[in-house]
Amino acid sequence: MLSTTISDPHLRKIFFVVALSALFTGLYIIVTRRKIITHVMGFLVIENGVFVLSMAVGNEMPMLVNTGILLDIFASIFLLGIFVNKIGDVMKEQDVEQLSNLKD
Amino acid sequence: MALFYSGMMGYYLTGAIIISIILFFNRKIWVNYLLSFLFVALQWAFTVYEYHHLNTTELTYFTPDSLAIIFLVILSIVCVPAIWHSHIYCNKKQDTPRHRGIYFSAMVVLLTALSAAYLSNHIAITWVFVELTTLSSSALIYHRRNNRSLEGTWKYIFVCSISITLVFIGILFLSIAVQQTGGNNLFYRQLFDGASGMNMLWLKLAFLFIFTGYTSKASLVPMYTAGIDAKDKAPSPASALFSSVLLNVGFIGVFRFYHIISPTSIFPWANKIILISGVLSVFVSTVYMLRVKNLKRMFAYSSVEHMGLIMIGLAAGGIGRYAAILHLVLHSFAKPALFFQMGQVYRVYKSKSIYDLGDYFKYNLSGALVFLFAFFVVTAMPPSGMFVSEFLIFRSLFESGNVWILVIVLLLLTMIIWSFGKNIFKMLFIKPVNFNDVIVEKISPVESLSQFVLLGMVIYIGINPPAELVDFINNAISNLPK
Numbered sequence: 001m002l003s004t005t006i007s008d009p010h011l012r013k014i015f016f017v018v019a020l021s022a023l024f025t026g027l028y029i030i031v032t033r034r035k036i037i038t039h040v041m042g043f044l045v046i047e048n049g050v051f052v053l054s055m056a057v058g059n060e061m062p063m064l065v066n067t068g069i070l071l072d073i074f075a076s077i078f079l080l081g082i083f084v085n086k087i088g089d090v091m092k093e094q095d096v097e098q099l100s101n102l103k104d
Numbered sequence: 105m106a107l108f109y110s111g112m113m114g115y116y117l118t119g120a121i122i123i124s125i126i127l128f129f130n131r132k133i134w135v136n137y138l139l140s141f142l143f144v145a146l147q148w149a150f151t152v153y154e155y156h157h158l159n160t161t162e163l164t165y166f167t168p169d170s171l172a173i174i175f176l177v178i179l180s181i182v183c184v185p186a187i188w189h190s191h192i193y194c195n196k197k198q199d200t201p202r203h204r205g206i207y208f209s210a211m212v213v214l215l216t217a218l219s220a221a222y223l224s225n226h227i228a229i230t231w232v233f234v235e236l237t238t239l240s241s242s243a244l245i246y247h248r249r250n251n252r253s254l255e256g257t258w259k260y261i262f263v264c265s266i267s268i269t270l271v272f273i274g275i276l277f278l279s280i281a282v283q284q285t286g287g288n289n290l291f292y293r294q295l296f297d298g299a300s301g302m303n304m305l306w307l308k309l310a311f312l313f314i315f316t317g318y319t320s321k322a323s324l325v326p327m328y329t330a331g332i333d334a335k336d337k338a339p340s341p342a343s344a345l346f347s348s349v350l351l352n353v354g355f356i357g358v359f360r361f362y363h364i365i366s367p368t369s370i371f372p373w374a375n376k377i378i379l380i381s382g383v384l385s386v387f388v389s390t391v392y393m394l395r396v397k398n399l400k401r402m403f404a405y406s407s408v409e410h411m412g413l414i415m416i417g418l419a420a421g422g423i424g425r426y427a428a429i430l431h432l433v434l435h436s437f438a439k440p441a442l443f444f445q446m447g448q449v450y451r452v453y454k455s456k457s458i459y460d461l462g463d464y465f466k467y468n469l470s471g472a473l474v475f476l477f478a479f480f481v482v483t484a485m486p487p488s489g490m491f492v493s494e495f496l497i498f499r500s501l502f503e504s505g506n507v508w509i510l511v512i513v514l515l516l517l518t519m520i521i522w523s524f525g526k527n528i529f530k531m532l533f534i535k536p537v538n539f540n541d542v543i544v545e546k547i548s549p550v551e552s553l554s555q556f557v558l559l560g561m562v563i564y565i566g567i568n569p570p571a572e573l574v575d576f577i578n579n580a581i582s583n584l585p586k
Contacts, residue, residue: 010280010283010284011280023273030266036258039262043262043265043266043269046266046269047269050269050272050273050276053273053276054276057276057279057280057283058283059279059280059282059283059288060288061228061279061290062289064165065165065226065228065229065232068228068229068232069228069231069232069272071232072232072235072236072239073235075239076235076238076239076261076265079239079242079261080261080262080265083242083246083254083257083258083261086254087254087258090251090254091251099255099258099259101251101252101255102252102255102256102259102333102336102337
């Protein structure tokens with residue numbers, strides 16, 4: 001329905017719709033699941049959605065900017081991986097219920 | 105080699121990267137001192153150079169405009185005590201050389217990324233450096249390496265990564281809007297010029313996404329949660345940076361886009377969104393401050409309140425915009441003082457809970473004076489410069505006809521001052537229960553010196569703002585419609 005309502009010559013609709021559904025799937029996975037590693041997967045689904053969205057837009061950024069973005073996303077996934085491991089070392093079950101000590 | 109033909113920016117970035125790499129691998133303490141001193145010198149040289157080269161683009165992507173210079177100067181001032189207190193912190197805690205190296209390396213990367221994000225003139229370059237601040241601050245938050253700091257780090261990095269992804273989606277929507285005007289580059293200047301020809305639907309979507317994303321950095325309502333845990337769990341000098349210069353980067357992200365859409369027809373709508381977010385921030389921080397028991401978290405919520413006021417001032421327009429930026433400047437000097445002092449409180453009582461603290465005058469006279477002084481400054485009582493800026497924000501709310509919002513905000517502020525005062529005075533004057541004061545650490549008054557200087561600056565700038573600062577602020581808001 002969305003693809004019929006939006007008419008824009010600069011937008012590739014099929015990519016756009018796939019991207020939006022990937023975004024919402026990712027957010028849904030993060031909100032509903034309890035395991036930490038699944039949260040990271042949800043984050044990756046969102047990142048993939050963003051990639052498809054950039055295909056839909058079809059506007060290229062300068063090479064230097066793209067390199068920066070790539071490095072940043074690489075580093076953030078890398079760090080998330082490190083911290084998932086640390087949480088795995090400290091806690092027996094990788095469950096977000098255990099991450100609720102910080103409160104007022 | 106083209107890096108070095110275009111001014112100081114190239115030297116600064118390469119120098120800072122080299123310093124942070126050596127800090128990371130270095131294990132000797134005197135090298136650590138030397139390198140952090142070198143970095144401060146480099147930061148100051150860079151700031152002075154950019155101050156004298158206003159509006160000259162370097163390396164294509166960096167232009168020091170007036171707003172960037174204001175924030176760069178603030179950063180250079182705040183980073184000196186932050187690095188000094190970090191050394192005190194690491195010495196007291198007897199950190200292993202490895203942890204110390206990681207800490208200082210991450211701090212240098214954080215400060216560099218912040219400077220570059222202020223100066224960037226391309227929306228995606230700002231994004232890159234803001235993401236870099238998330239990554240480097242996660243290393244700072246994890247410094248204590250226990251379960252709770254792990255939890256804080258995880259929440260911070262996850263929430264911030266997602267919000268920064270939202271900003272990126274906003275940038276993609278913006279690039280759809282840009283294509284309709286025929287252009288395809290995303291420099292702020294071109295975006296500002298072409299904004300009125302863009303499709304308003306895409307521009308609205310882009311604003312919503314970018315605003316929501318940057319609120320995680322600016323501690324505003326939708327995404328403020330991660331920042332609170334981060335400021336609570338990070339070492340105090342790092343929290344001082346998070347609640348001053350890191351808030352400024354969130355503000356600059358929002359403000360640049362706000363500036364782009366200011367000539368378009370959706371400007372009043374954007375003002376409404378910002379106003380709602382600001383009022384909700386003040387409300388949420390009031391609710392939490394009335395029941396918070398951890399003093400450091402209370403200071404973090406106080407930042408949420410001040411950012412809310414700043415956004416209200418920005419949205420109200422008129423004199424409020426000037427007051428908003430002035431308030432941001434003053435807040436970035438006042439809040440680090442509180443956080444630096446909080447580090448000393450923790451060393452005395454080994455606790456941050458208000459139940460364990462008390463009678464601070466007896467244990468650390470100069471520190472207690474800092475708190476007393478900071479209470480008047482942060483709650484904006486008259487000698488404080490924040491009184492001036494808050495007064496102007498309220499005036500602009502009155503002039504723009506939002507009297508009911510003014511009434512609500514004033515009521516909320518009264519409650520905030522009450523709970524702030526209740527906790528601070530409890531800590532200063534009432535005897536703590538079950539506190540064994542036989543082995544209390546003596547804290548040298550010299551360590552409170554930087555806090556007095558910062559708080560004194562808040563009062564001085566508020567009462568007698570330097571002409572350059574006024575010019576820079578007026579210049580930064582000069583393109584916005586009346």
